[in-house]
Amino acid sequence: MQKTEISNVAFRRIPVYLNFLKTLPPETENISATKIAQVLGFGEVQVRKDLGVLCGGGRPKIGYSVRALICGLEQMLTCDCSAVIIGAGRLGKALLDSGGFSDYGLRILAAFDFRVSVPVCSEQQKPIFPLSELPLFCSRYQPKIGIIAVPESAAQESCDRLAENGVKAIWNFSPCSLRASPDLLIQSENLPLSLAYLKLKMIRSFDN
Amino acid sequence: MQKTEISNVAFRRIPVYLNFLKTLPPETENISATKIAQVLGFGEVQVRKDLGVLCGGGRPKIGYSVRALICGLEQMLTCDCSAVIIGAGRLGKALLDSGGFSDYGLRILAAFDFRVSVPVCSEQQKPIFPLSELPLFCSRYQPKIGIIAVPESAAQESCDRLAENGVKAIWNFSPCSLRASPDLLIQSENLPLSLAYLKLKMIRSFDN
């Protein structure tokens, strides 16, 4: 049980483990990696490695404490953090109103859009502000994550604004690379490109 | 120039190359991997490998034909393919009306939703049908890709329906694993989880 870094691939297995653990009858105190691997179709050793890194070790002949596993895995996901969105188009609004983020401790506080001149509300009663109110809002609520959901032409400027206002990480839905200081974390989602990759794999599978 | 398989990571570099190539003055006939690597901040050898696999080789002392590169790269992205969406909630509608897919030869034909009882139109005048019309629509238009944008509880059933109606690949936005025949390609996007990973990386970077 040495490493403390969690890789992206291992991180993405966390919800799968959690899902399964929560289906166990509540009186189940312990569970073996062997069993988990069997049910989820993972390798046994991989499960042990993951669980070791993610929530500490188990005991030979007994297995892992279900309670400790659930607790440890949830801790990786649910620490609290606030975010704001730049761009209240269709995607921006969909993200703003999505219920899916709160499970992971993510609070999306508001969206900002230069086309809005007075504050308005989304369907789920979340605020959408004029872009000009970003500095004041950020100085008050200190969001750490900025989400870019604007057309490509406005992406770089949105990124600069967010960085100026103290955001530490950017989640970018614009299909372009952003230039920024190296201590600003940037993660891009190019959704159309992801679908294009699926299409390519599909076409490949026809050829075989 | 041997391999023909393109990895996911290499595939994601394609738009970056294309973007840069298109900024070149139109009279530029050739460009060296050295130059491309310099501008994009990639490794020189990586650029040569990518370009070799993706669009064929270059000529020593001359470089790669810009025209051939653009042509080859675009071919990887733009072959035509149709898709349908199950679920016309906020995310489903955002995907349906997004202009970003057409660049990659992806036509999203329609969405289907069990809450709709007669066909209606989205903001961008794309059709949204009752779910019951899926079989007829699929037999007529033969979409090859199905996009799942429904709550978790309806995801598995949506997947089954799509498979029954001849879809070959699934793009799943529901945060759950889908069970399906092994020849159905499945690619999942768990957006909240992606944001949670960014949050985790951010917290880690504070600790250092």
Place this chain on the structure above:
DNA sequence: TAGATTGTTAATCGATTAACAATC
């Protein structure tokens, strides 16, 4: 020929898997 540029072969690195040793 000399030099710019390409492509290949070997080394590295991280994630996964296989074989094994340790523990209760």
Place this chain on the structure above:
DNA sequence: TAGATTGTTAATCGATTAACAATC
């Protein structure tokens, strides 16, 4: 003790990088 289960060490595999050989 025997056996179930854990954790570790070595092997494999794919992507990237470094060193080098080939070409015009």
